[in-house]
Amino acid sequence: MQGQGIGEHPLIQHDISRRGLLKFCSAMVSMLALPAGVVHVFAEQLNKALSRRPSVIWLSFQECTGCTESFTRSHAPTIESLIFDYISLDYHHTLQAAAGEAAEAARLEAMERHFGHYLLVVDGSIPVADEGIYSTIAGTTNLQMLQECVAGAAAVFAVGSCAAFGGLPAASPNPTGASGVADLMESGQIETKPLINLPGCPPIPIAISSVLAHYLVFEQFPALDASRRPVSFYGRTVHERCSRYHYYEEQKFAEQFDDEGARQGWCLYKLGCKGPITHNACAVYKWNEGTSFPIE
Ligand code: SF4
The missing domain is CATH 4.10.480.10 (Cytochrome-c3 hydrogenase, C-terminal domain)
Known part of the structure; x- marks a missing residue:
């Protein structure tokens, strides 16, 4: 493997010890059910990926902000949050400083600059009844925004039960036509891209950061089940x-x-x-x- 050694890892430069980094990567490798022997490779590849500051666009639609709350209040200030310091989180309603037109401009700029490479995270269901008028952001329906953003995404992470399967907003009689991302891909309403579902209300924070780290390291998702969920986290019942x-x-x-x-x-x-x-x-x-x- 070529590249920066673990000693020069950006996380280490952020006062995380080499031992701490390897411990983190060991935990990731274990949770993702990968062979124990790949820990050093995992750490080195994660280093390379984070050095590029991968762009992430996070869309929040019909949701309660519980997914974001769960993630940001999980284990801070541990290494999961530091990973997000090294990702370029270019759009996120709750976490970004910009608002209004500046926020939308940041999204459009990131989409253009990183077209084909950014990671798209979606939480919340997408209302499609009556041409999607039940939820809009900056005058754009959630469906339109998702269509735009999926087009340039390398991969899509549907975070939470609402984004994965429609969730509570899709409960009968589902007046807004709330749908999950997978349904929209299958019906052809949005482009089909590599998609992973991380259901839960909210999902487990470490599941989000683990699959994100896996994608950054291997440029693919971990093993998924028939519902596109990572087997390592969803393979067994509660x-x-x-x-x-x-x-x-x-x-x-x-x-x-x-x-x-x-x-x-x-x-x-x-x-x-x-x-x-x-x-x-x-x-x-x-x-x-x-x-x-x-x-x-
Ligand atoms: S409370 Fe009982 S039924 Fe529910 S998950 Fe636990 S053991 Fe199973």
Whole structure:
């Protein structure tokens, strides 16, 4: 492998130790279910990719900002946030300093300058009913903006259940015609590009940064399932790794939210828990620096 050594890694120059970098890359490699032997190559390639300051355009449509909140409040100020310091985040409603016309100008400039190379992150569903009038930004419907931005994107990251599958806005009767990115690609309403889905409400922050790092290193997504989700994070159900699973096996179920079983922390299956059919790694990585997840 050619290129900058790990010692000159931009993250190391940001006061992250070489040991810390390798620890981070080891964790990434492990979470992505890659062979342990690729850690040094992963670190070196990540270095090269970040040195180029890859452009990221982040579009937020019918959403609650939960995906961004989850990501930015995850493990700061650890290395995930530093990765974002080295990415050129050229457009993001919540995080960018610019507003109004200046923000839109920044998006258009980034799209032109990095055409064919920028990474497009989408959170929120896209309303397509009545020609998309139910959500507009700077006079442009979400659908039009997505069509424009997808055209020059190298790859698309659909972050959160709304961008992946329509989410809550698509609940029946779905008055806005809320759709996920994949649906729009399949129906030909937007151009088809490499797409990864990271569902969750919100998704696990480390899943976002891991697949982003994977794409920067290998210029492709990790292994995906039939729903375009990374197998390493979505290959198993929440139920399989739930902290209440032993109660499920013992057939100890809470029957009411305030009964003795609930107070004892028994399994929530009889109260409608969807853990057995939900594929995600919530029970492993959790939120708020690994503090908890909703079932806990
Ligand atoms: S609480 Fe839900 S996810 Fe956890 S063991 Fe019970 S059914 Fe499974």
